Amino acid sequence: MSARLARTRNIGIIAHIDAGKTTVTERILLYTGRIHRTGEVHEGAATMDWMVQERERGITITAAATTCQWRDHTINIIDTPGHVDFTAEVERSLRVLDGGVVVLDAVAGVQPQTETVWRQADKYSVPRVALVNKMDRRGASLERTVEMIRDRLNAIPIRCQMPVGREDEFRGVVDLVAFNQRNFIDDGLDHVRISEIEPELVSKARAAREHMIEEIADFDTDIAEKFLENDPISNQDLSDALRRITVANTAIPVLCGSALRNKGIEAVIDSIVDYLPSPLDVPVISGTHPKTGADVRCPPEDDAPPAGLAFKVTTDPFAGRLTYVRLYSGRIKPGSYIYNTTRRKRERVGRILRMHADKREQLDEGLGAGEIGAIIGLKDTFTGDTICNQNQPLLLESINFPEPVVKVAVEPASRADQDKLGAALVRLADEDPTFRVTSDIETGQTLIAGMGELHLEVIVDRLLREFAVRSSVGAPQVAYRETIRRAATGVGKFVRQSGGRGQFGHVVLEVEPTEDGVENSFESRIVGGTIPLEFMAAVEQGVGDAMTEGPHGYPMTGVHTRVIDGSYHVVDSSEIAFRIAAAMAVRDAFERASAVALEPIMELEIRAPDTYMGEIIGNLAAKRGNIRRADSDGSEVLIEAEVPLAGMFGYASELRSQTQGRGTFSMEFARYEPTNASSLAGSRA
Incomplete structure (x- = not known):
């Protein structure tokens, strides 16, 4: 079993929109024999973009899964969207993956959504390799892109290749690890001819290899010792060291190529096998026991109790409801029963499938530890739910998603x-x-x-x-929100008496801003039984009810609620009475907590001809925008700004009009900020 897992890679392809993620995935499937002809994104025929909307728009909307084989290894791949509107697909994919391939545009370099997916990968400590794509384009620069990785992503890139030829003359790479030249044969496929390095490139290649070794030595003690002692360092030594530092997530191997022209793909697949971790290489996942709170480890072993995370739910027109699961330990077989700890429900597993985009392959032997598959038959399991054995329950960390804007x-x-x-x-x-x-x-x-x-x-x-x-x-x-600026205390008392049994609930609580300003949280400081424990769930529900609409009419965010006192009646108290009393107490506290409305602020990046810079900046200023950067190379200007979302509806048409169709922009959610009453005119939650 450990041999199978050691030869397994669960990876995602992530990037900014149009950097070439899906094209890279298509080429990987071609070279591994999973498909026999490529479907091009720009022709609306990509295998992994199987939805009608994806093929019409030429973008990835939903994360698609597939599996392929390379050098006796099984590679499970998830191709994710690059557009900021579908960031949830990236979030839930990275939560369950062991490694990632980050695709960067060699011309544009690090772009806004690159930074977003990088932060998401950092959040889950996902080791990565980077592919600088589109090296055959005019203005492509590996050196500039590597520096942007260092400066804007705060990462340590290690160049493992040196391009041979620039832009449309890009014809190969020098492999700095093997120290040979890989020449791309232009026969429609990336059939590589390996040769000695061209004489005029040897000096530059030797210097680049020395620099790479020095960078590796900074993070790997074995290479550092050999480097300091002037001992010989073999190619295998370097490859092993790169694997160690990649798995440890301390540095990023960087490759280059052109996926559309079939250049550099085989080296990318090799790097997935050579550098990215198997399920055995990553730290053992731990959950918590739902009753005791004790840590429960999930070792990647088939004979361990099953434990997995549902990370996606879809509806297949033929198979019905599909629940995508990453199984961390144990084995789940068709016809068996699993326990959903999150929902406290027992469910029967129907068929188990391995997906290839929208096609499916039945797994009669079931799903093993470290594997990803789709289960038919789970009716009450949703994204972020934990599935396990009912007799050995645990809760895994769920997946947090951004709020709609x-x-x-x-x-x-x-x-x-x-x-x-x-x-x-x-x-x-x-x-x-x-x-x-x-x-x-x-x-x-x-x-x-x-x-x-x-x-x-x-x-x-x-x-x-x-x-x-x-x-x-x-x-x-705009989806506005509200928060509070100061702590306050509120009292809620719900009393109804109309003959016979009445209703009684009394809650005293405090509200205060949370540290992150994003999540709402709840705690009980009740002592002495002033509110019986059996009613505390109803109190928490009532607090949640009040959070749906604050004093300005918008959902509340970034509020911590602490229940500190209350009282009850032996006969008249009920769950509904305490639920209503808690909501009343929260609304009472909000009256003294200086509630303020919040609006979404977007990060904006615009590229346009230099001559339009003044008009673009003036237009952004009128939208209450804050210009953070405006750089020009004499022909093109790059503008980075933060602008309230309220002014950005229809901006694509505005920019086209301003620049005669020559300007492009990308936009992503940054944060919520306080706004004034004039900005809210005519809006409702």
Whole structure:
């Protein structure tokens, strides 16, 4: 079993949009024999972009999984979206992966979403290798991109290759580890001819190899000792050291190539096998016992108790509801029962599948430790849930997702569509943790919220294509939030007496801003039984009810609630009474806690011809934007700014008009910031 796991790699392909992730994945599948001809993204035929919307738009929307073989190793690959609106797909994929390949554009270098996915990978301590793609493009620079990795990502890049030829003359690389030259033969495939290094490149290559060895020696004691003692360092020594420092997540091996031109792909697959960790190389996952709180280890062994994390839920038109699971320990077989600790429910496992984009392969032997698969039959398991053996329960750390920032009202086109709309939205919300469905209290309209305009466009399109629900949507609105600026105490007392048994609940609590300003939290400081323990769950529910709408009418965020006192009646107290009393106490506290409305601030990166810089900056200033950087190389300007989302709806059309179609931009959510009343005019939660 350990031999199988040692030859297993669970990896993700991550990057900024249009850096070439899906093209890299397609080439990996081609060279490993998983597919026999490539489908191009720009032609709408990529294997991994299987959704209709993905093929029409030329972007990845949902993380697609596949498996391939290379050098007797099994590589499980998840190709993730690069567009910021679908960041949840990246978050949940990285949570369950052991390693990643980060694809960077050799011309643009590190871009905003590169920084986002890098932070997500850092959050889960995912070891990475980097591919600097599009080396055949005009303006491509490996050196500049490596420096951007160092400066903007605060990482330690180690160049393992040196390009041979620049831009459209890019024809090979010098492998600084093996110290030979890999020449790309232009026969439609990246068939590499290995040769000695060209004489005119030997001196430069030797200096680059020495620099690489020095960088490795900074992080690996074996190489450092040999380097200081002037002992010979073999190619295998270097390869082993690169694996050690990559698995330890202290440095990043950097390769270069051009995926679209089939250049450099075999070296990328080799690096996945040689440098990225197996399930045996990563720290053993631990959970907590749901009752005792004790640590429970999940060793990657088939004979250990099963423990896994559901990281994605989808609906397959033929197979039905699919729950994607990373199994950390044990084995799950078709027909067996598992326990969902998160939901406290026992579920029967139907079939278990290994997915290849939208195609499937049945696993009759089941899912083993360290593997990723899709389970049919789990009706009550959702993203972030822990599955295990009921007799040996544990809870794994769940997955946190960002809050939606854009919302629109959606109306069914007819009565028949109205009947289907609710069920369709529930299904879509089950699949996507960043998609929310609510009702406007005043108008009764159905509101859908997501991470951006594109996110909601795709949702509405899926309503029509997958569920045959015709609908119309209103103009996009900002999803505002509220928080508090100071601590306050609130009292809530709910008393009803109308003959016979009445209702009684009394809660005293404190609210204060949380340190991170993002998550709401709850604690009980009740002593002496002033509120019986059996009612505390109802108190927490009541606090949650009050958090859905603050004094300004928006959901509350960044509030810590502490229950400190209360009282009860032996006969009249009930769960509903304490739930209502707790909500009353929170609202009472908010009146003295200086509640303030928050608006989403977006990070914006714009590239346009230099002549349009003044007009672009002036337009951003009118949107209350803060210019952080404006660099020009004489022909193109790069502008980085922070702008409230309220001013950014329809900005793509504005920028096209300003620059005569020659400007491009990318935008991602940065944070929530306090806003004033004038910014909220005409808006509702």
